[in-house]
Amino acid sequence: MDAGSFTGQALERKPCPAWTARFARSFGRKLSRQSGVVPSGSGKQDFAALVGPEGWQRLSPLTRSRFACSAGMKDITYEGAMQSVRCSRTGYLLAQFCRLFGTPLAPFEGRDIPIEVRVHNDPEKGGVAWDRVYFFPGRKPITVTSAKVFTDDGKMLLECVGGGFGMRLKVFERDRKLHFLSQSYFWRSAGVFIRLPDWLTPGVAHVIHSDLGDGRFRFEMTMQHNRLGETFYQDGTFKEKE
Numbered sequence: 001m002d003a004g005s006f007t008g009q010a011l012e013r014k015p016c017p018a019w020t021a022r023f024a025r026s027f028g029r030k031l032s033r034q035s036g037v038v039p040s041g042s043g044k045q046d047f048a049a050l051v052g053p054e055g056w057q058r059l060s061p062l063t064r065s066r067f068a069c070s071a072g073m074k075d076i077t078y079e080g081a082m083q084s085v086r087c088s089r090t091g092y093l094l095a096q097f098c099r100l101f102g103t104p105l106a107p108f109e110g111r112d113i114p115i116e117v118r119v120h121n122d123p124e125k126g127g128v129a130w131d132r133v134y135f136f137p138g139r140k141p142i143t144v145t146s147a148k149v150f151t152d153d154g155k156m157l158l159e160c161v162g163g164g165f166g167m168r169l170k171v172f173e174r175d176r177k178l179h180f181l182s183q184s185y186f187w188r189s190a191g192v193f194i195r196l197p198d199w200l201t202p203g204v205a206h207v208i209h210s211d212l213g214d215g216r217f218r219f220e221m222t223m224q225h226n227r228l229g230e231t232f233y234q235d236g237t238f239k240e241k242e
Contacts, residue, residue: 045127045128045148045150045154046150046154047067047068047157047171048064048068049154049155050155050157050171050172051171051172051173051178052172052173055172055173056173058173058176059173059176059177059178059211060176060211062211062215062217063178063209063211063217066209066217067178067209075118075119075120075121076118076119076120076240077116077117077118077119077240077241078116078117078119078238078239078240078241079114079115079116079117079238079239079240079241080114080115080117080216080236080237080238080239081112081113081114081115081236081237082110082112082113082115082134082234082235082236083111083112083235083236083237084111084233084234084235084236085106085108085109085110085111085113085134085233085234086109086232086233086234087105087106087109087231087232087233088228088229088230088231088232090225090228090231091105091202091223091231091232092107092109094202094231095107095232098161100163101161101162101163101165102145102161102162102163103142103143103144103145103162104144104145104146104161104162104165105144105202105232106132106134106142106144106232106234107142108134108136108139108142110136110137113134113135113136113236114134114135115132115133115134115135115236115238116132116133116135116241117130117131117132117133117238118130118131118133119131122147125147125149125160126149127147127148127149127150127158127160128147128148129145129146129147130145130146130147130148131143131144131145132144132145145161145162146159146160146161146166147159147160147161148160148169149166156168156169157169157171157180158186159180159182159205163187164187164188164189165185165186165187165196166185166186166188167182167183167184167185167186167201167205168182168183168184168185168186169181169182169183170182170183176210176211177208177209177210177211178208178209178210179206179207179208179209180205180206180207180208180209181204181205181206181207182204182205182206184196184198185198185200185201198226199226199227201225202223202225202231202232203223203224203225203226203228203230203231204223204224204225204226205221205222205223206221206222206223206224207219207220207221208220208221212237214239215239215240216237216238216239217237217238217239218235218236218237218238219234219235219236219237219238220234220235221233221234221235
């Protein structure tokens with residue numbers, strides 16, 4: 001699928017009435033209290049606690065080392081290729097729209113696409129950023145970025161992208177693989193934290209991290225909308241860059 005270049009102009013934003021802003025702040029905080037979310041990103045980064053001790057030990061040592069992150073972690077770059085990058089028509093349109101606030105979704109399709117994954121601390125978001133650089137043939141490199149951020153109580157993982165958008169993730173082990181399954185999507189800004197309706201999202205995101213041995217791992221991502229079916233799919237293998 002080829003869409004050519006994408007450009008857009010920011011629309012002029014008019015100030016909201018005072019009562020609207022007060023309602024949004026109140027509603028957002030109410031949702032935050034009810035869900036236990038404190039999205040400041042200053043929580044302890046402990047994947048082992050999220051997965052649970054038994055599941056964590058079933059993962060390979062290399063998988064555990066990739067996600068045993070801390071504030072003092074060193075920057076790491078992985079290299080490899082996505083054997084498949086595909087999206088539905090709806091997914092494609094959504095990916096193009098999302099380029100307005102940071103390209104959180106790959107905006108094109110292809111096979112055997114070379115990728116670099118750069119993992120580093122993100123002080124602004126208070127978590128660990130995963131920057132995926134796609135080298136689509138005949139195009140400039142495209143960076144898709146997100147940050148994994150723990151809540152203050154350390155009991156929840158958020159995947160944060162640009163524009164204040166993100167999703168709440170469930171993290172678990174199954175068949176010696178590490179799974180990330182979205183539970184809900186949200187928008188947050190200036191203390192407001194609002195859950196988005198399911199129909200307004202790309203669908204349930206499911207990422208599976210599988211260790212392949214010899215320092216290699218497999219990344220598989222599916223996004224499945226309850227009405228529109230599969231919107232995105234990616235599958236690739238990677239290893240640490242020498």
